[in-house]
Structure formats: structure tokens, C-alpha cells
Amino acid sequence: MTQELWTRVDEYTNSLLLPSDAVLDAALAASHAAGLPSINVAPNQGKFLSLLAQLQGASRILEVGTLAGYSTIWLARALPKSGRLVTLELDPKHAEVARSNIERAGLSAQVDLRVGRALDSLAALVNEGVPPFDFVFIDADKPSIPEYFLASLKLTRPGSVIVVDNVVRKGAVIDAQSSDANVRGVRRFNEIVSQTPAVSATTVQTVGSKGYDGFALIRVSNP
């Protein structure tokens, strides 16, 4: 079982289930043209996130890690017209590309893109006392996943859903001695989740055009 096979299976299912989409294609093209890394979610993963947000009936979505806004567009499309998505990005250059992609997607009125360190932006959201988010997607720097998760708990309600990307890392996550700060971040996150009574959580390993990785899926429950 190889990367080539995973990619071909993605191509096969995407050809049937994901109609070609000029807005998403343009977003990826603009991202590439600006020299941003191709670390966006895969198209079928973007649709998976969008479907999850729709199943959740989300009208308020929080995203940590915007890049060029590819996952942002998928998620914002799950919103009702009155819905809102707040997305957090550190790099002003990434944010500029994202802003233009979100504008082209016709989603600017629904998307609030905040530039700065996500931890600061999350603290600001807590201070502002914003209404709880129904759905959170954590996909920024991996060493800080535990802190993003803990902040998300302050910004959600019982019944909210939190999805975390890149929690398997080609299987490296099983290495308790790992010196990789990303792996250590994921492992510390898993420990915290395991010790948080007010959540129910699982991990889904994924293979496909973006290699071997995984999502954590968490439902916030009553404390």
C-alpha cells in the first residue's frame, strides 16, 4: 500500500463526489503563486470538514491556522447566511492571500480573519466574551495544539465539536521518546484530552493525497 495508490483512490472518489470548483482551484493556484506551502487539507478532507460542520448545524465556526484560506472556504460554505467564521493566522503574507481567496469565494461578510499569534487572538476572543463556537478546527503550529485545545474549551459549549488536524504524523505519534516538537505537542494534547472529563474523543487515521496522518474528533460534553 503506497502513496501512489492512496492518491489514485483519492482521484477516483473525488472525480465522482467532488465536482470541479473554480473558486477552490483559484485559491490553491493563488496560494502556490504566492509561494505558500501546500499544507492545506486535501479536497476530500475539506469536504469532510464542511460536512461535519453542517451535520453539527454550526452557525459559529473557529479556525486556528488559515494559511491561504482553503479549509476556511470549505468550512464557511457550511454556514447559514447569518453564520460567522473566525480564522486565526500569524503570517501577514498568508493572511493577505487568504483575504483575497475568501473575497473571491464571496465569503468576506461571514469570515473574520485575525492576524497575530493564535494564542493572543484566542485570549482576546475569551476577553471579548464572544458567544460560544459550535465547531472548532485546529490546524496551526503543532507544538501549541494543547494550548489551542484548552483555549477552545473556553470558547465552546456542551455539544460543540473540535477537530484537530495532523495528530498521527506518519505514525510518529507512538514514539514516547520523540524529540520532534510537533510529535511532542500531539502527545501532550492526547494526554490532556485523556484527562479532561468533559469531552468525548477519538482519532481517525487518514491516508490519501496528503500522505498518512489523522484527525482527532472531540465532542464537548457537560462538565
Ligand code: SAH
Ligand atoms: N488550515 C489550512 C492550513 C493551515 S497551515 C488549510 O487546511 O487550508 C498552518 C498555518 O498556521 C500556517 O499558515 C501558519 O502560518 C499558521 N501558524 C503557525 N503558527 C501560528 C501561530 N502561532 N498563530 C497563528 N497561526 C499560526
Ligand code: DHB
Ligand atoms: C504541516 C502542517 C499541516 O497543517 C499539515 O496539514 C501538513 C503539514 C507542516 O507544518 O508541515
Ligand code: MG
Ligand atoms: Mg493540517
